Amino acid sequence: MEFDPDLVIPNRELSFNEGGCLPYNPDSAWHRSRFESLAKHFKFSLNTPFRDLPKKAMDAILYGSKESIDIHYENKDKSGYFDYNTRFPGILADLKRRYMETQSSGIKDWLEKFMSQKPCEECGGRRLKSEALGVTVGGRLNIWELSSLSVSDSLKFFETIKLDKNEKKIANQILKEINARLGFMKNVGLDYLTLERKSATLSGGEAQRIRLATQIGSSLVGVLYILDEPSIGLHQRDNQRLIDTLLYMRDLGNTLIVVEHDEQTLRTADYIVDLGPGAGVHGGYVVAQGPPRELMKSRESLTGRYLAGTLKIEIPAERRKGKGIGVRLKGVREHNLKNIDVEIPLGVFTCITGVSGSGKSTLLSDVLYPALANGIYGSNRQEGDYDSIEGIEYIDKVIDIDQSPIGRTPRSNPATYVGVFSGIRDLFSSLPDSKARGYKPGRFSFNVKGGRCENCQGDGTIKIEMNFLPDVYITCDVCQGKRFNRETLDIRYKGKNIADVLDMTIEEAAEFFEYIPHVARKMDTLLSVGLGYVKLGQSALTLSGGEAQRVKLALELSKRSTGKTLYILDEPTTGLHFADVKQLMEVIQRLVDQGNTVVMIEHNLDVLLQADHIIDLGPEGGDKGGEVLVTGTPEELARCGKSYTGFYIKEMLDRKQGRKASGSSGKKPAR
Numbered sequence: 001m002e003f004d005p006d007l008v009i010p011n012r013e014l015s016f017n018e019g020g021c022l023p024y025n026p027d028s029a030w031h032r033s034r035f036e037s038l039a040k041h042f043k044f045s046l047n048t049p050f051r052d053l054p055k056k057a058m059d060a061i062l063y064g065s066k067e068s069i070d071i072h073y074e075n076k077d078k079s080g081y082f083d084y085n086t087r088f089p090g091i092l093a094d095l096k097r098r099y100m101e102t103q104s105s106g107i108k109d110w111l112e113k114f115m116s117q118k119p120c121e122e123c124g125g126r127r128l129k130s131e132a133l134g135v136t137v138g139g140r141l142n143i144w145e146l147s148s149l150s151v152s153d154s155l156k157f158f159e160t161i162k163l164d165k166n167e168k169k170i171a172n173q174i175l176k177e178i179n180a181r182l183g184f185m186k187n188v189g190l191d192y193l194t195l196e197r198k199s200a201t202l203s204g205g206e207a208q209r210i211r212l213a214t215q216i217g218s219s220l221v222g223v224l225y226i227l228d229e230p231s232i233g234l235h236q237r238d239n240q241r242l243i244d245t246l247l248y249m250r251d252l253g254n255t256l257i258v259v260e261h262d263e264q265t266l267r268t269a270d271y272i273v274d275l276g277p278g279a280g281v282h283g284g285y286v287v288a289q290g291p292p293r294e295l296m297k298s299r300e301s302l303t304g305r306y307l308a309g310t311l312k313i314e315i316p317a318e319r320r321k322g323k324g325i326g327v328r329l330k331g332v333r334e335h336n337l338k339n340i341d342v343e344i345p346l347g348v349f350t351c352i353t354g355v356s357g358s359g360k361s362t363l364l365s366d367v368l369y370p371a372l373a374n375g376i377y378g379s380n381r382q383e384g385d386y387d388s389i390e391g392i393e394y395i396d397k398v399i400d401i402d403q404s405p406i407g408r409t410p411r412s413n414p415a416t417y418v419g420v421f422s423g424i425r426d427l428f429s430s431l432p433d434s435k436a437r438g439y440k441p442g443r444f445s446f447n448v449k450g451g452r453c454e455n456c457q458g459d460g461t462i463k464i465e466m467n468f469l470p471d472v473y474i475t476c477d478v479c480q481g482k483r484f485n486r487e488t489l490d491i492r493y494k495g496k497n498i499a500d501v502l503d504m505t506i507e508e509a510a511e512f513f514e515y516i517p518h519v520a521r522k523m524d525t526l527l528s529v530g531l532g533y534v535k536l537g538q539s540a541l542t543l544s545g546g547e548a549q550r551v552k553l554a555l556e557l558s559k560r561s562t563g564k565t566l567y568i569l570d571e572p573t574t575g576l577h578f579a580d581v582k583q584l585m586e587v588i589q590r591l592v593d594q595g596n597t598v599v600m601i602e603h604n605l606d607v608l609l610q611a612d613h614i615i616d617l618g619p620e621g622g623d624k625g626g627e628v629l630v631t632g633t634p635e636e637l638a639r640c641g642k643s644y645t646g647f648y649i650k651e652m653l654d655r656k657q658g659r660k661a662s663g664s665s666g667k668k669p670a671r
Helices: 029-042 055-063 092-101 107-110 143-147 150-159 165-187 204-218 236-251 263-268 292-297 302-310 361-377 414-418 420-429 432-437 498-502 507-514 517-529 547-559 578-593 632-640 644-656
Strands: 069-072 080-088 223-227 256-257 272-276 287-292 326-332 342-346 348-352 388-390 397-401 461-466 469-475 567-570 597-601 613-620 627-632
Touching: 029 055, 055 092, 080 143, 092 107, 092 469, 107 388, 150 165, 165 204, 165 236, 204 223, 204 236, 236 256, 236 263, 236 597, 263 302, 272 292, 272 302, 287 292, 287 302, 287 326, 292 302, 302 578, 326 361, 342 597, 348 578, 361 388, 361 397, 361 567, 361 597, 397 547, 414 420, 414 517, 414 547, 420 432, 420 498, 420 517, 507 517, 517 547, 517 578, 547 567, 578 597, 613 632, 613 644, 627 632, 632 644
Parallel strands: 223 256, 348 597, 348 613, 397 567, 567 597
Antiparallel strands: 069 080, 272 287, 326 342, 326 388, 461 469, 613 627
16 A cells, blocks of 8 residues: 555645645645645646646655755744755655554544555565566476466466476376366356455355355255355346356255345246245245245245236336437556446436446446546546546536445434434433423433443444454443433333334334324335335344335435436345335336436346436456447347347346247357
8 A cells, every 4th residue: 555646636626725735734734835845836826726737846845855855834823933955755655654643543534535555666566576486387387377277267377387207196186176276266157256356345246156166066955055146236137146056065965044135046946935924024924935836836925926927027118318418538448457448328327238348347346336436426436448538517416326325334224324323312302391491402322422332332332352353243232222221211202212113123113103204204215125124223234235225215215306416226126025125126127217327237137127228348357358339229139149148138138028038149149
C-alpha cells in the first residue's frame, strides 16, 4: 500500500486554492504557508491548476524539493510567525510520515483513502526471490508464471508437458494428482479462475465450489453432504456442470441435501422437501415432499405450482423503448474486458449476463459505477481502465445497491437503516406518559445513554472475546436482550413497549402502525421487497447478503423519485424463491415506470425475460471472455446462435409459450 498521486490530487484541473490537493486544506495556515513558499520559490500562483504547473514544481510538490526553501509561517489570527529554511519533503513522504506516527485509527482510515496497492519494486509483485523464480517446469514456466494461468490453461499445460524418461518416473504420480484436482475445479465451473487468485476476492459461491471440488477429490463413499445454494452466481451453462458434479457424487454412493431455489437443480433432484407455506412466522411446515413430478401435482406447494407452470412470472407484453439516450462507455479494458464499447439505454430495465468470469462485475462495479459516481458527485473512487464515458449529464443520481452489510454492530437493523425507527421513537415520546416523565425521542434509542440498558449498551448481547477462537455473544443478563432499561419499557403504545415493537416482524408492524402514515409508508416499502418475515429490530449481522440488498432497495423506494436515477444491482435474486422473485420484479418495474434506469447483473431466466434490454458478455470466462457477444431484447438474444444465454432464453420462452424447446439454433453453442 503506497500513497497514490492520483488519489492525492485526483482532479488536476483544480488549483491549490480550489481544494485540488485533497489532504492539504487551503484554509489551514500550516498547509498554506508551505504551498505559498513553494509557489514563491518555483514562481507559480496558487490559483494555477495543477495540470499547468511546471514539471519541476509538480515533482517538488509530490516527491520533495532537491534544494532548501525559505518558509514563512504565520498564524491565521496573526498572533505570531516564524521563518525557517528547509527542504520540502513532498506530499507523499509527508503523508507517509503522518501515517507511521499517528496512533489514531480514525486518522489512519482517512489517510488510507489516498493509498492504493502497488507492485513490490523488488519482486515486481511475484512474491518470490529470483533464485526460486529461476526454477522452471518442463523447461518453460517458473512457479509464478504457472500459478498465473487459469485452471483450464493449467490443465492444457500439464496434459502437454514434455518430460524425459527419468522425469516421467518422478512426476507420474504428481501429474496424476494435479490433473485430477484441476479437473475437479473445471467440472464445478471454476475453469476461469487463476491459481494465484486471492481467496478474499472469491464470491461465496466460488468458495463453496472450491470446497466441493476438494470433496470430489477425496472420492469418499457413504457421506452426507449439505450444500447451501451452490448455484449462486452461476450461469445456466456453468450450473449444468455443477449439477453433473453433484450427480457424480451421488452415484459414488453419497447422499446430498441441497438448499436451493434454482429451477434447473429442482427439476434434476430425486426428492424435494418443500417448506412453507409462507416465510417467517407463516412458515416452518412441510408443505409437500417427494419427487419433482409429485410436487407439481400439489396445490398447496408454491414451488410445485411454479415448476408445473400453473403459476408463473408473466413475460411483459411489450418492451420499453427507453428515452432514446444512454450512458456510453468506450474502450473498457479493465481485467479481462477487451477494449469493449457498451451503451446503457436510459429509461429501461437492462440486465448484464454471461457465463461466470465473463467480466460482468468488472464492467458494472469496477468501471461504470465509479465513473458515474466521480462524474456526478465529484468523488474520487478508483476507476477501472477505459477511454471515455458519455451521457452522464442525463442522470442526476447513481445508486449502487450491493450485498454488503447494512451495519457493523448488533445495534444496526432494518428499522434504523430505512429511517422508520425515528418515526417510532417520535411516536413513543409523544405519548402522555412520556410527556409526564419528560422523555424525548432519544430516550427510546439504544444508541443514546438514558433509556438503553447500560450493561450491554443497547446491544441486547454481551460480547465475550475468546482470544484465538471466534467471539461469543450471550444474552444480556440485566435486560434479557430487550436493550432498554425498566423505566423506558414502562411506556406503552397500544399495549406494546418499544422492545415489543422491535420484536415484531415487518408484516406485523405494518398492520400495527397502519394509522401512522409516515411509519406505515416505510413499512410498506419493506413489505414490497419481500421482507415481511424479518423482524424490525433484527441485527444487521444476521441478515443475508440478499436481505441486506433488499433493505437498501426499500430505502431507495421510500425516497421521492427524480425519474433520472440510475440503479445498479448485483444479483438481487440470490436466495429468492419464485414467488419472491415475482414480487421483487414488480418493485423493479415500478422504479423503471417512474422514468428511472435499472442495470442489473443476473442469471435468473425469469428475470432476464422481464428485461427490456440485455447485454451478454462472453463467450467464456477469464481471458477467453470480456467481449460483448450480443445486445438486445430477450427475443433477439434467443435468435443468437453463438450465445449460451440466448440458448437458455429460447428454451424458457418455448416452455412458457407451450412450444417444444428447441434452443436458438436447435443445439447448444459449442463449448
